[in-house]
Amino acid sequence: MNSTKYDIVIIGAGPGGLAAGIKAKEAGKSYVIIEKGKKVFQGIIDSYPKGKSVYPTIPKGHEAPFPIKSLEPPKEKVAVEEYVEQIEAVVQSENLNIIYEEDFKDIEEESEGYIVKTQKSQYGAKNIILAFGSNIPNDLGLYGEAKTVARKLENVEDYVWLPTLVLGGGNAAADIVAALSKAKREAASYMPVYWAHRKETFRINKDTARDLGEELLLGGHVKILQEAIPKIGEVDSDGIDRLYIHQSPGINQKSDVFVYQGMSFPMKNVIACIGTQGPTGVFKNLDLKVIDREGFTSSDDQIILLDKNLQTSKDGIYAIGGSISPTIMELQGDGSSTENKHPNLIYTAIKDALIAIDGILSK
Ligand SMILES: Cc1cc2nc3c(=O)[nH]c(=O)nc-3n(C[C@H](O)[C@H](O)[C@H](O)COP(=O)(O)OP(=O)(O)OC[C@H]3O[C@@H](n4cnc5c(N)ncnc54)[C@H](O)[C@@H]3O)c2cc1C
Numbered sequence: 001m002n003s004t005k006y007d008i009v010i011i012g013a014g015p016g017g018l019a020a021g022i023k024a025k026e027a028g029k030s031y032v033i034i035e036k037g038k039k040v041f042q043g044i045i046d047s048y049p050k051g052k053s054v055y056p057t058i059p060k061g062h063e064a065p066f067p068i069k070s071l072e073p074p075k076e077k078v079a080v081e082e083y084v085e086q087i088e089a090v091v092q093s094e095n096l097n098i099i100y101e102e103d104f105k106d107i108e109e110e111s112e113g114y115i116v117k118t119q120k121s122q123y124g125a126k127n128i129i130l131a132f133g134s135n136i137p138n139d140l141g142l143y144g145e146a147k148t149v150a151r152k153l154e155n156v157e158d159y160v161w162l163p164t165l166v167l168g169g170g171n172a173a174a175d176i177v178a179a180l181s182k183a184k185r186e187a188a189s190y191m192p193v194y195w196a197h198r199k200e201t202f203r204i205n206k207d208t209a210r211d212l213g214e215e216l217l218l219g220g221h222v223k224i225l226q227e228a229i230p231k232i233g234e235v236d237s238d239g240i241d242r243l244y245i246h247q248s249p250g251i252n253q254k255s256d257v258f259v260y261q262g263m264s265f266p267m268k269n270v271i272a273c274i275g276t277q278g279p280t281g282v283f284k285n286l287d288l289k290v291i292d293r294e295g296f297t298s299s300d301d302q303i304i305l306l307d308k309n310l311q312t313s314k315d316g317i318y319a320i321g322g323s324i325s326p327t328i329m330e331l332q333g334d335g336s337s338t339e340n341k342h343p344n345l346i347y348t349a350i351k352d353a354l355i356a357i358d359g360i361l362s363k
Helices: 015-026 044-047 078-095 171-187 206-217 281-283 346-361
Strands: 004-012 029-034 104-110 113-118 122-130 164-166 193-196 222-225 226-236 239-253 257-266 271-273 289-290 304-307 317-319 327-331 337-341
Touching: 004 015, 004 113, 004 337, 015 029, 015 078, 015 122, 015 346, 044 078, 122 346, 164 171, 164 239, 171 206, 193 327, 206 222, 206 304, 226 257, 281 289, 281 304, 281 327
Parallel strands: 004 029, 004 122, 122 317, 164 193, 164 271, 193 222, 304 327
Antiparallel strands: 104 113, 113 122, 226 239, 239 257, 289 304, 327 337
């Protein structure tokens, strides 16, 4: 464990996290930004279509100027790639303390503050700013998956000579299957791409289906596994984390024993494209108070309770930006709470960071 106890540990290097880092540095506070991706603004890089224009939108009821000028998208429309270049230059000139490829997992309380745990390290923190945005990948919920199962296709070359399992029944999974199959076919690899979905039907759009169909006609080696359910993560006798998927459960009437047809893959050969969820589940796992929206009962309609400084129900833990959009429950002075709109915009994430840092500085 890193023995430093930071004044502020910031989770996520998107607009909110970066703004918090810039302000923490300006205030002379010790801080670190933890980012699960390889680059600053990884969330934006992953979610914007290539070449998309970025707008410096200011929500109704707020006024220019942008809270931190250097993070403002240019007034003349620019493509997301150009905006990310602008931000990379800011990170360099400000010499911000960002640690990449650190996937935040949990927070533990200790006598004077917290320990922030990632998949490979731990950071002591007096305050924490949760700036991880709104797209939290779904978990398979199996032992060993977190550190080994990929969520997207980073480098196709890594899989060419391996039997590869792609999980998921949508367009993202289909695109990966087609890309892997093409790379294997062109390299004359005999290793198939297994494509598994827990349902019988795969739901992909016409364009994706056409690309995949073309790949199959060209001789792609894809094996489709319908109703295939990831069941268990285990370490085998060689110490390799493996994922077992089971198909076609049938019951042996006499003994009540379920008989499955199953397959097992090293987890490093698995890419799981099983969608994303909102951050409510993460807030609940961290034991932060969430409230049912009036008139709603499903857990999808619970929102985080925050005070006016965006502090959660735990002292010193703040939540900002996309992670708390599109609405928040704001705690009032008299103990009641009001639901307020919270638009998911670059402006809002930056503004939130300033509010949270002010809250920390005013303690
Ligand atoms: C397609 C699209 C177009 C948009 N266009 C505009 C626009 O033109 N103008 C505008 O103002 N807004 C736009 N938005 C919204 C804007 O991008 C968001 O409001 C903004 O990115 C939110 O910033 P954030 O810092 O809260 O979250 P994010 O930008 O999502 O950043 C969160 C960061 O945290 C990281 N992270 C997540 N989980 C972890 C973890 N477990 N451990 C460590 N790091 C983690 C992510 O990798 C990411 O880098 C658009 C959004 C989309 C999807």
